[in-house]
Amino acid sequence: MCELLAMSANTPTDLCFSFTGLARRGGAVGPHRDGWGVAFYEGRGVRVFHDPSASADSPIAEVVRTHPIKSLAAICHIRQANVGRVGLENTHPFIRELWGRYWSFAHNGQLPDFRARPGVYQPVGDTDSENIFCDLLNRIRADHGPDDPDEALLETIVQASAEYARERVFNLLLSNGHWVFTFCTTRLVAITRRAPFGPAQLKDADVTVDFEAVTTPSDVVSVIATEPLTRDEQWDTYQPGEWRLWRDGLVVASGVESIPTWVHPD
């Protein structure tokens, strides 16, 4: 099983606090020691860190924890391998360029025999996750053009996600820098922080932050994760089949798809 983390904000915001908590689960307080990765969007660019070793003791993860990289949209993944060997090529998030934007994808769950249908995008590694990502982009490219509105793309993305989720567990983070799309079959929670800001304490490390001191009153910052990262805040739990499209820190579209209940979700 893997763990997911995403952020959507209306002002460039760093991920240091949340990443500090998540990274502890990569080999210190959790078993996800088979690599980690994060994608931070900055304007049209994306800054990506991938490391096939445990985040809890990775020097690169330490830089990400301690060096504030500010972004409106970021997605992150720590891996406990099931399909595909431990290696850089199998480390999420996966990135591809589509119509002059970088798309990034991180996934938790498994569709072990899934293979991308033929198209422009091909997997480099051998995970089910990267196969699904390529399949999804091939489908978007086949059904749409670069000038199609987000609403049209969203319809395809939701429909494809529901199909993947009917096959097996499929918790998804997908971003093109404009927005962050999230889909839950079994485990996703979210929190939106806005004024009045208060303090928060991580569950997995002895770290507290006073958001009041590091924000302005107009800031809106949402964090989406597999499990709550803080012990003293109220996180909102996605329903099975629920999807939400985040932009500038807020949900701008959402819905619930009908999917099976998985008895062994991981």
Place this chain on the structure above:
Amino acid sequence: MCELLAMSANTPTDLCFSFTGLARRGGAVGPHRDGWGVAFYEGRGVRVFHDPSASADSPIAEVVRTHPIKSLAAICHIRQANVGRVGLENTHPFIRELWGRYWSFAHNGQLPDFRARPGVYQPVGDTDSENIFCDLLNRIRADHGPDDPDEALLETIVQASAEYARERVFNLLLSNGHWVFTFCTTRLVAITRRAPFGPAQLKDADVTVDFEAVTTPSDVVSVIATEPLTRDEQWDTYQPGEWRLWRDGLVVASGVESIPTWVHPD
């Protein structure tokens, strides 16, 4: 003007020594403070670091300098912007997936009005360099298939490079992880280190390494750069129009194309 650095080796080798010298030119002993980036291939995967700030005082560059990331093929770039604003989306090396492999591209020179011909790959930023990369990949995809041998791809790459170089300055590093292709119009030098190894001292920092202590007798490691990085070794200078294909530390193919002499090379 920008500076380029590439490595090709027959055994996984880190770039710490060479990168330490190059990074000093990004704002300390050189003017290339408009960003830097590096791509390290590890198996089929690629580990990429991009930073739009000066390498000389970047905390991320410090990790790359001090944390040995071992690779058979790596390419690196430090930027002094001319075409395209300073920003993450314009920071080399650029990466795209083609036929299930990651291709990376770094370029020095300028073709200010160059626009990629239409195709699957589109630039995200607004540099001439990324336009050329997309143009080249679109051309490879149009003229070849995934099972074509390297020799066939090479013919297209050489021909396209010579065309770009006839328009303006075009010093190129291109890799797909299997090999590193290099093309020179004005400035590229190379060195191949193999047994008996000796010591070497950087030109740009007070750092000496004893390669004998960190290698085995069968290691072959070549470094290609815009300017020699060491003061006490003999670097071999490319001719204008010369290209070399490196694999496992050695030149496996090379040639010289006829190109104009540029009076104002930068």
